[in-house]
Amino acid sequence: MKVAFLGLGIMGRPMAVNLAKAGHEVVVWNRTSGKIVAGARVAGTPAEAAKNAEVVWLCVADTKAVEQVLFGADGVESALRAGMIIVDSSTIAPSASCKFAERVAAKGAQFVDAPVTGSKAGAESGQLVFIVGGPDQAVEKLQPLFAAMGKKVIHIGKTGLGESAKLGMNLMAAMMYEAFAEALTLIRKLGVPPEKWWELIQSAAVRSPLIDRKAPKVFQRDFTPSFPLYLMHKDVKLILQAAHESGAKLPALEKVEEVYQMTSKEQQGLDYSATIAVLEKLAGL
Ligand code: NA7
Secondary structure (H helix, E strand, C coil), rough: CEEEEEECCCCCHHHHHHHHHHCCCCEEEEECCCCCCCCCEECCCCCHHHHCCCEEECCCHHHHHHHHHHHCCCCCHHHHHCEEEEEEECEEEEEEEEHHHHHHHCCCCCCCCCCECCCCHHHCCCEEEEEEECCCCHHCHHHHHHHHHEEEEHHHHHECHHHHHHHHHHHHHHHHHHHHCCCCCCCCHHHCCCCHHHHHHCCCCCCCCHHHHHHHHHHCCCCCCCHHHHHHHHHHHHHHHHHHHHHHCCHHHHHHHHHHCCCCCCEEEEEEEHHHHHHHHCCCC
Protein backbone atom coordinates (compact mmCIF):
# COMPACT_ATOMS: atom_id res chain seq x y z
CA MET A 1 0.00 0.00 0.00
CA LYS A 2 1.06 3.62 -0.42
CA VAL A 3 1.71 4.91 3.08
CA ALA A 4 2.84 8.31 4.38
CA PHE A 5 4.45 7.93 7.82
CA LEU A 6 4.66 11.13 9.87
CA GLY A 7 6.79 11.25 13.03
CA LEU A 8 10.03 9.32 13.32
CA GLY A 9 10.63 9.27 17.08
CA ILE A 10 11.47 6.28 19.29
CA MET A 11 8.25 4.50 18.20
CA GLY A 12 7.54 5.96 14.76
CA ARG A 13 10.86 5.30 13.08
CA PRO A 14 11.00 1.52 13.67
CA MET A 15 7.32 1.29 12.69
CA ALA A 16 8.10 2.99 9.35
CA VAL A 17 11.14 0.74 8.91
CA ASN A 18 8.94 -2.35 9.31
CA LEU A 19 6.37 -1.02 6.80
CA ALA A 20 9.10 -0.46 4.21
CA LYS A 21 10.63 -3.88 4.95
CA ALA A 22 7.25 -5.51 4.32
CA GLY A 23 7.26 -4.03 0.80
CA HIS A 24 4.88 -1.10 1.23
CA GLU A 25 5.58 2.12 -0.66
CA VAL A 26 6.51 4.43 2.21
CA VAL A 27 7.09 8.20 2.25
CA VAL A 28 8.29 9.58 5.61
CA TRP A 29 8.30 13.01 7.21
CA ASN A 30 9.65 14.23 10.55
CA ARG A 31 9.47 17.75 12.01
CA THR A 32 13.22 17.83 12.56
CA SER A 33 14.86 16.85 9.30
CA GLY A 34 17.74 14.39 8.96
CA LYS A 35 15.91 11.19 9.96
CA ILE A 36 15.87 8.53 7.27
CA VAL A 37 14.28 5.13 6.80
CA ALA A 38 15.85 2.56 4.47
CA GLY A 39 13.63 2.01 1.44
CA ALA A 40 11.46 5.08 2.08
CA ARG A 41 11.37 8.47 0.36
CA VAL A 42 11.66 11.58 2.58
CA ALA A 43 9.10 14.38 2.10
CA GLY A 44 9.57 18.04 3.05
CA THR A 45 6.11 18.57 4.57
CA PRO A 46 3.19 16.46 5.88
CA ALA A 47 1.10 17.63 2.88
CA GLU A 48 3.76 16.50 0.42
CA ALA A 49 4.11 13.12 2.16
CA ALA A 50 0.33 12.60 2.10
CA LYS A 51 -0.14 13.68 -1.54
CA ASN A 52 -0.49 10.25 -3.19
CA ALA A 53 -0.93 8.15 -0.08
CA GLU A 54 -3.79 5.71 0.53
CA VAL A 55 -3.00 5.73 4.23
CA VAL A 56 -1.41 8.49 6.34
CA TRP A 57 0.01 7.13 9.61
CA LEU A 58 0.96 9.47 12.46
CA CYS A 59 3.10 8.78 15.51
CA VAL A 60 3.95 12.11 17.16
CA ALA A 61 4.26 13.33 20.73
CA ASP A 62 0.89 14.70 21.81
CA THR A 63 -2.54 16.14 20.94
CA LYS A 64 -1.09 19.49 19.84
CA ALA A 65 1.45 17.78 17.57
CA VAL A 66 -1.28 15.70 15.89
CA GLU A 67 -3.36 18.84 15.33
CA GLN A 68 -0.39 20.67 13.80
CA VAL A 69 0.59 17.81 11.51
CA LEU A 70 -2.99 17.35 10.30
CA PHE A 71 -4.34 20.89 10.21
CA GLY A 72 -1.37 23.28 10.62
CA ALA A 73 0.67 24.99 7.89
CA ASP A 74 1.58 22.43 5.17
CA GLY A 75 -0.50 19.89 7.10
CA VAL A 76 -2.18 16.75 5.77
CA GLU A 77 -5.56 18.53 5.42
CA SER A 78 -4.79 20.01 1.98
CA ALA A 79 -4.01 16.51 0.64
CA LEU A 80 -7.09 14.77 2.08
CA ARG A 81 -9.17 12.83 -0.47
CA ALA A 82 -12.21 10.61 -0.33
CA GLY A 83 -11.18 7.07 0.59
CA MET A 84 -7.97 8.08 2.35
CA ILE A 85 -7.45 6.67 5.85
CA ILE A 86 -5.68 8.65 8.58
CA VAL A 87 -4.32 6.46 11.36
CA ASP A 88 -3.02 7.96 14.59
CA SER A 89 -0.70 5.89 16.80
CA SER A 90 0.10 8.82 19.09
CA THR A 91 -1.44 8.69 22.56
CA ILE A 92 -3.72 11.72 22.73
CA ALA A 93 -7.02 12.82 24.27
CA PRO A 94 -9.91 10.58 23.09
CA SER A 95 -12.13 13.67 22.80
CA ALA A 96 -9.55 15.24 20.43
CA SER A 97 -9.47 12.06 18.28
CA CYS A 98 -13.23 12.37 17.82
CA LYS A 99 -12.89 16.04 16.76
CA PHE A 100 -10.08 15.23 14.33
CA ALA A 101 -12.18 12.39 12.89
CA GLU A 102 -15.02 14.83 12.17
CA ARG A 103 -12.70 17.34 10.43
CA VAL A 104 -11.15 14.57 8.34
CA ALA A 105 -14.59 13.16 7.46
CA ALA A 106 -15.59 16.57 6.06
CA LYS A 107 -13.15 15.82 3.21
CA GLY A 108 -14.40 12.26 2.74
CA ALA A 109 -11.47 10.61 4.54
CA GLN A 110 -11.67 8.29 7.55
CA PHE A 111 -9.85 8.47 10.88
CA VAL A 112 -8.70 5.52 12.96
CA ASP A 113 -7.09 5.90 16.39
CA ALA A 114 -4.54 3.14 16.87
CA PRO A 115 -2.27 3.79 19.85
CA VAL A 116 0.14 1.00 20.64
CA THR A 117 1.66 -0.97 23.46
CA GLY A 118 4.93 -2.86 23.32
CA SER A 119 7.37 0.00 23.78
CA LYS A 120 10.58 0.56 21.81
CA ALA A 121 11.47 -3.16 21.71
CA GLY A 122 8.03 -4.09 20.36
CA ALA A 123 8.23 -1.38 17.68
CA GLU A 124 11.68 -2.59 16.57
CA SER A 125 10.73 -6.27 16.47
CA GLY A 126 7.33 -5.72 14.80
CA GLN A 127 5.58 -7.06 17.93
CA LEU A 128 3.36 -4.11 18.82
CA VAL A 129 -0.22 -4.49 20.00
CA PHE A 130 -2.57 -1.98 18.32
CA ILE A 131 -5.47 -0.68 20.41
CA VAL A 132 -7.94 0.49 17.81
CA GLY A 133 -10.98 2.74 17.52
CA GLY A 134 -12.73 3.45 14.21
CA PRO A 135 -15.03 2.17 11.46
CA ASP A 136 -14.90 -1.61 10.80
CA GLN A 137 -14.25 -1.35 7.08
CA ALA A 138 -11.33 1.08 7.50
CA VAL A 139 -9.79 -1.11 10.21
CA GLU A 140 -10.17 -4.13 7.89
CA LYS A 141 -8.30 -2.33 5.06
CA LEU A 142 -5.41 -1.60 7.44
CA GLN A 143 -4.78 -5.24 8.35
CA PRO A 144 -1.68 -5.70 6.11
CA LEU A 145 -0.12 -2.60 7.68
CA PHE A 146 -0.94 -3.68 11.23
CA ALA A 147 0.57 -7.09 10.40
CA ALA A 148 3.84 -5.48 9.24
CA MET A 149 4.29 -3.63 12.54
CA GLY A 150 2.54 -5.68 15.18
CA LYS A 151 1.48 -9.05 16.54
CA LYS A 152 -2.07 -8.21 17.57
CA VAL A 153 -4.90 -5.80 16.79
CA ILE A 154 -7.63 -5.23 19.36
CA HIS A 155 -10.49 -3.32 17.77
CA ILE A 156 -12.14 -1.81 20.83
CA GLY A 157 -14.99 0.01 19.05
CA LYS A 158 -15.80 3.38 17.54
CA THR A 159 -13.40 6.33 17.07
CA GLY A 160 -11.76 7.48 20.30
CA LEU A 161 -12.20 4.18 22.13
CA GLY A 162 -8.70 2.99 21.16
CA GLU A 163 -7.27 6.03 22.95
CA SER A 164 -9.67 5.57 25.87
CA ALA A 165 -8.57 1.94 26.34
CA LYS A 166 -4.90 2.94 26.07
CA LEU A 167 -5.37 5.58 28.79
CA GLY A 168 -6.92 2.95 31.06
CA MET A 169 -3.89 0.73 30.47
CA ASN A 170 -1.33 3.48 31.05
CA LEU A 171 -3.10 4.45 34.27
CA MET A 172 -2.19 0.96 35.50
CA ALA A 173 1.40 1.25 34.20
CA ALA A 174 2.02 4.57 35.97
CA MET A 175 0.55 3.29 39.25
CA MET A 176 2.24 -0.14 39.10
CA TYR A 177 5.63 1.45 38.57
CA GLU A 178 4.95 3.95 41.36
CA ALA A 179 4.02 1.04 43.67
CA PHE A 180 7.33 -0.70 42.87
CA ALA A 181 9.36 2.51 43.27
CA GLU A 182 7.75 3.39 46.62
CA ALA A 183 8.16 -0.17 47.92
CA LEU A 184 11.83 -0.28 46.89
CA THR A 185 12.46 3.07 48.57
CA LEU A 186 10.79 1.88 51.78
CA ILE A 187 12.59 -1.46 52.04
CA ARG A 188 15.96 0.24 51.48
CA LYS A 189 15.17 2.65 54.35
CA LEU A 190 14.21 -0.33 56.51
CA GLY A 191 17.49 -2.10 55.76
CA VAL A 192 16.16 -4.96 53.58
CA PRO A 193 18.79 -5.98 50.98
CA PRO A 194 17.22 -5.07 47.59
CA GLU A 195 18.40 -8.29 45.91
CA LYS A 196 16.75 -10.44 48.62
CA TRP A 197 13.56 -8.36 48.31
CA TRP A 198 13.61 -8.77 44.53
CA GLU A 199 13.91 -12.55 45.00
CA LEU A 200 10.76 -12.36 47.13
CA ILE A 201 8.85 -10.28 44.54
CA GLN A 202 9.81 -12.76 41.81
CA SER A 203 8.10 -15.53 43.84
CA ALA A 204 5.02 -13.56 44.90
CA ALA A 205 1.62 -12.74 43.42
CA VAL A 206 2.59 -9.09 42.90
CA ARG A 207 5.10 -10.04 40.19
CA SER A 208 4.31 -8.39 36.84
CA PRO A 209 5.83 -8.40 33.34
CA LEU A 210 6.05 -4.58 33.48
CA ILE A 211 8.13 -4.57 36.66
CA ASP A 212 10.17 -7.57 35.44
CA ARG A 213 11.27 -5.34 32.53
CA LYS A 214 11.87 -2.17 34.55
CA ALA A 215 13.48 -3.48 37.76
CA PRO A 216 16.80 -4.81 36.40
CA LYS A 217 17.46 -1.45 34.75
CA VAL A 218 16.54 0.43 37.92
CA PHE A 219 18.99 -1.73 39.89
CA GLN A 220 21.69 -0.81 37.33
CA ARG A 221 20.63 2.89 37.42
CA ASP A 222 20.04 2.67 33.66
CA PHE A 223 17.32 5.18 32.78
CA THR A 224 17.83 5.10 28.99
CA PRO A 225 14.38 6.02 27.61
CA SER A 226 12.19 3.21 26.45
CA PHE A 227 9.11 5.26 27.35
CA PRO A 228 10.30 8.84 28.06
CA LEU A 229 9.21 10.41 31.36
CA TYR A 230 7.81 13.48 29.60
CA LEU A 231 5.45 11.28 27.58
CA MET A 232 4.26 9.26 30.60
CA HIS A 233 3.63 12.57 32.38
CA LYS A 234 1.63 13.70 29.34
CA ASP A 235 -0.41 10.48 29.57
CA VAL A 236 -1.01 10.90 33.31
CA LYS A 237 -2.37 14.39 32.58
CA LEU A 238 -4.50 13.01 29.69
CA ILE A 239 -5.93 10.36 32.02
CA LEU A 240 -6.82 13.00 34.63
CA GLN A 241 -8.40 15.14 31.88
CA ALA A 242 -10.45 12.16 30.63
CA ALA A 243 -11.50 11.44 34.23
CA HIS A 244 -12.59 15.05 34.64
CA GLU A 245 -14.55 14.99 31.36
CA SER A 246 -16.28 11.70 32.22
CA GLY A 247 -16.86 12.27 35.94
CA ALA A 248 -14.49 9.52 37.19
CA LYS A 249 -12.45 10.19 40.36
CA LEU A 250 -8.81 9.05 40.46
CA PRO A 251 -7.37 10.14 43.82
CA ALA A 252 -4.31 7.84 43.72
CA LEU A 253 -3.31 8.94 40.22
CA GLU A 254 -3.58 12.58 41.31
CA LYS A 255 -0.90 11.81 43.92
CA VAL A 256 1.28 10.06 41.31
CA GLU A 257 1.02 13.19 39.16
CA GLU A 258 2.54 15.18 42.05
CA VAL A 259 5.62 12.93 41.85
CA TYR A 260 5.92 13.64 38.12
CA GLN A 261 5.64 17.37 38.85
CA MET A 262 8.68 17.07 41.14
CA THR A 263 10.94 15.70 38.39
CA SER A 264 13.69 17.94 37.06
CA LYS A 265 14.07 19.26 33.54
CA GLU A 266 17.04 16.91 32.99
CA GLN A 267 14.90 13.90 33.95
CA GLN A 268 12.21 14.62 31.31
CA GLY A 269 14.08 12.83 28.53
CA LEU A 270 14.95 9.78 30.66
CA ASP A 271 12.72 6.73 31.03
CA TYR A 272 9.74 7.24 33.36
CA SER A 273 11.37 4.77 35.74
CA ALA A 274 13.63 7.74 36.66
CA THR A 275 10.73 9.05 38.80
CA ILE A 276 12.17 6.82 41.55
CA ALA A 277 14.87 9.49 42.02
CA VAL A 278 12.19 11.86 43.39
CA LEU A 279 11.23 9.32 46.07
CA GLU A 280 14.87 8.64 46.92
CA LYS A 281 15.54 12.36 47.34
CA LEU A 282 12.46 12.78 49.57
CA ALA A 283 13.67 9.80 51.66
CA GLY A 284 17.22 11.14 51.92
CA LEU A 285 18.69 8.14 50.08
P1 NA7 B 1 9.49 10.61 20.82
O1 NA7 B 1 10.62 9.68 20.59
O2 NA7 B 1 9.64 11.69 21.85
O3 NA7 B 1 9.11 11.27 19.38
C1 NA7 B 1 8.15 12.28 19.29
C2 NA7 B 1 7.88 12.55 17.84
O4 NA7 B 1 6.88 13.57 17.73
C3 NA7 B 1 9.13 13.09 17.09
O5 NA7 B 1 9.08 12.61 15.75
C4 NA7 B 1 8.86 14.59 17.15
O6 NA7 B 1 9.54 15.30 16.14
C5 NA7 B 1 7.38 14.63 16.93
N1 NA7 B 1 6.77 15.90 17.34
C6 NA7 B 1 6.73 16.44 18.59
N2 NA7 B 1 6.05 17.61 18.57
C7 NA7 B 1 5.69 17.83 17.29
C8 NA7 B 1 4.97 18.85 16.64
N3 NA7 B 1 4.48 19.91 17.32
N4 NA7 B 1 4.76 18.75 15.31
C9 NA7 B 1 5.25 17.68 14.62
N5 NA7 B 1 5.94 16.67 15.17
C10 NA7 B 1 6.15 16.73 16.50
O7 NA7 B 1 8.14 9.83 21.17
P2 NA7 B 1 7.75 8.30 20.91
O8 NA7 B 1 8.07 7.93 19.53
O9 NA7 B 1 8.24 7.47 22.04
O10 NA7 B 1 6.14 8.39 21.12
C11 NA7 B 1 5.28 8.87 20.10
C12 NA7 B 1 3.86 8.71 20.54
O11 NA7 B 1 3.54 7.32 20.81
C13 NA7 B 1 3.51 9.43 21.85
O12 NA7 B 1 2.19 9.94 21.78
C14 NA7 B 1 3.63 8.35 22.90
O13 NA7 B 1 2.91 8.68 24.08
C15 NA7 B 1 3.17 7.12 22.19
P3 NA7 B 1 11.05 15.89 16.37
O14 NA7 B 1 11.97 14.76 15.99
O15 NA7 B 1 11.15 16.26 17.84
O16 NA7 B 1 11.12 17.05 15.49
